[in-house]
Amino acid sequence: MKNSHYPWFMIASTYVTQYIGVAFILSAAVAILRQQGAELDQLALLNLAVLPLAGKIFYAPIIDKFHVNLRYICLVNLQGRYQSWLILAQGGMTLLLVLAGALDFETQFSGILLVLACYVFFMSIQDVSIDGLSCKLFDADTRKFANSVQFSGNLLGNIIGGGLILMFYPWLGWQGSLWLLAGLTALSLVQMLFFKEPDHAAEPRPYNESDQYLLKDIKEFILKHKPWFLILGLYPIGSTCGFALLNPLLVDQGWPLDDIGFVMKIYGSIVGLFSALLATPLINQIGRLNALVMVTFIQFTSLIFVLFLTLGATSKGMVYAAITLHFISFPAMLVVSSTIMMDKAALTLRKATFFTLQFSVASLLGFAYSAASLALAKHLQYSSVVAGGAVITLLIACVIRPLLKRSQIQALPPHRHAIR
Incomplete structure (x- = not known):
């Protein structure tokens, strides 16, 4: 096609x-x-x-x-x-x-x-x-x-x-x-x-799954991509621990509800829309692995701005800067990580299953991290939770390359040696 x-x-x-x-x-x-x-x-x-x-x-x-x-x-x-x-x-x-x-x-x-x-x-x-x-x-x-x-x-x-x-x-x-x-x-x-689905996939399937042994194939898929699943389990921390606290933080700081709704729902989504579209040229320019590292560092930067908010710097400019950085990094992270997920799932027999498996790990843990952030913030200061999330996000950004380089993160067909 x-x-x-x-x-x-x-x-x-x-x-x-x-x-x-x-x-x-x-x-x-x-x-x-x-x-x-x-x-x-x-x-x-x-x-x-x-x-x-x-x-x-x-x-x-x-x-x-x-x-x-x-x-x-x-x-x-x-x-x-x-x-x-x-x-x-x-x-x-x-x-x-x-x-x-x-x-x-x-x-x-x-x-x-x-x-x-x-x-x-x-x-x-x-x-x-x-x-x-x-x-x-x-x-x-x-x-x-x-x-x-x-x-x-x-x-x-x-x-x-x-x-x-x-x-x-x-x-x-x-x-x-x-x-x-x-x-x-x-x-x-x-x-x-009016759409006609093609008979064959865009790329050949090198793995030997069977129709009968679903759980066995899922286990083998996870073991084959252990470093990637480790990253999937950790990177949602950066995108959730700060963002989950923004609404209650702004309420506590006296922001009107309509202002919060506009900046979080309308303004943030518009920034995110452009971020998602611009993720493609970013991947084309520096490759999947480098793009993943870059957007993780941007997430770390957004958490630093949220940390300033928790310390009382809640001017409108600072709030918009923090939200802008979050919506620059988060949708781009979704595009980059989902491209990698799709790379891996496309080379299997069960494309929908293995893509959903990977995405579910990240999204369900994201919900868990959001809940944990709110629960911790009840007993600790906002700043302590955000600072901890920022440190973890920085560590994740530093280990992505050494952890995933050898596992061929892009999972391209065997004949493609130039990983992008």
């Missing part, structure tokens, strides 16, 4: 729709329902709607192995394995958003919660399927840009679902907001119906 034939618009719109709904559930819906008189314990239940995301690693082997027969739904026989799952998931997401919009949140809150949980379940299937398809479609040279598209699309979805929908809610209302989200989701569905 030539570069000009890559389905960039479909890939981009799919990644945008991934975060439109989740951002709406966790951000806009909270504000909307609270304004309508929902109790705080009800709002807390909205977080339960995103629990299906934790099950992605369990869906991935099924998506890798089985094909969904949609002949009687789509009136065509789709040969693509990942395409069939994507159409099923995207169609389910669209219908569930329409259904949620038709419900009355004042009298049918439990029903809305159930519908949104089902929506997130289909979204998690979509997430795994599009990652598996990307691993299959893109070769090592194109993978960098594919991951830039992924995370810039996620950030754009975050801006739309969590910010713009909230801004236009007075005109759209509950039903109009949900149905607008459904319409945007349907745009990707139409593109998927």
Whole structure:
């Protein structure tokens, strides 16, 4: 498949729709329902709607192995394995958003919660399927840009679902907001119906996995990439320990809630969108390994600025500088690390499974580190937690190269000796 034939618009719109709904559930819906008189314990239940995301690693082997027969739904026989799952998931997401919009949140809150949980379940299937398809479609040279598209699309979805929908809610209302989200989701569905998934992956598979021994293959994959999994377990510290404390820190310093929402949600996401797009030329220029080291050092620098905030230097310029550095480093880190994850997963039989495995390790530990940072900050000073995170991040930046150099971090095909 030539570069000009890559389905960039479909890939981009799919990644945008991934975060439109989740951002709406966790951000806009909270504000909307609270304004309508929902109790705080009800709002807390909205977080339960995103629990299906934790099950992605369990869906991935099924998506890798089985094909969904949609002949009687789509009136065509789709040969693509990942395409069939994507159409099923995207169609389910669209219908569930329409259904949620038709419900009355004042009298049918439990029903809305159930519908949104089902929506997130289909979204998690979509997430795994599009990652598996990307691993299959893109070769090592194109993978960098594919991951830039992924995370810039996620950030754009975050801006739309969590910010713009909230801004236009007075005109759209509950039903109009949900149905607008459904319409945007349907745009990707139409593109998927006309997409033709290739029969073969972009690069050959050198590993000898079998269809039967999933756990054995997962164990061998982890052992083969032990240094990389060590880095996956550590680098989220730099992106979470400072950022998790920013909201409560700014509240404690007397920042108005609307100012906090703008700088964290709108301004930060816009900076992050450009960061994700610029990560591709960065990787092209200095290679994956050097890019990983560089963005880790930028994360360390952002934590130093957050440390100044914890010590009382909370001028608007200092706050914007800290948030700018965080959103420069974090999305770029996601692009670089996901490119490496995709490199490794693309050379396996279970592309969606092994990509999801790697990404789940980093994301779940990221949530754990965020919770740990908040818990420690309750007993220690903000500055102690951030300083500890900064020291750990600096150490991680220093050990990345010696730890991963010999493990061939890019996992390119054997005939490619010039690692980029």
